[in-house]
Amino acid sequence: MLSNIRIIMVRPRGSGNIGSVARAMKNFGASELAIVGSARTQSFWAKAMAVHGRDVLSEAKFYDTIRAAI
Numbered sequence: 001m002l003s004n005i006r007i008i009m010v011r012p013r014g015s016g017n018i019g020s021v022a023r024a025m026k027n028f029g030a031s032e033l034a035i036v037g038s039a040r041t042q043s044f045w046a047k048a049m050a051v052h053g054r055d056v057l058s059e060a061k062f063y064d065t066i067r068a069a070i
Contacts, residue, residue, distance in 0.1 A: 005030050008069045011037040019049025019057060026053030033060040034069040 007025055012018050018039055025033060033056055040046060041060050050057045063069040 003029060003031065006032040006034055006069075008034045008036065008066065009039070010066060010069075012039050015040040015043040015046035016049045018060075019046040019051075019053070022046075022050040022053035022057040022060070024053075025056050026050075031056055031059070033057070034063055035060055036063050036066055036069050038062070 007021065007030055009018065009021060012021075012035065018035070018041055022033060025031065035041070039060075039062070041057050046057060047054060
């Protein structure tokens with residue numbers, strides 16, 4: 001399990017990419033997603049790509065800097 005791991009995305013491009021990461025995280029047991037900068041986690045493509053990882057997507061935390069995300 002990766003329950004003690006935080007995945008950090010820095011200024012991700014495309015909401016589908018965020019959804020794909022959330023899905024992969026769910027598949028491997030990681031649940032803590034941190035996003036540096038703004039991102040559209042509730043868009044159609046983010047949700048569509050997340051599939052069963054929508055809970056990871058909805059719980060994503062947003063930060064202004066990488067340092068804060070770490």
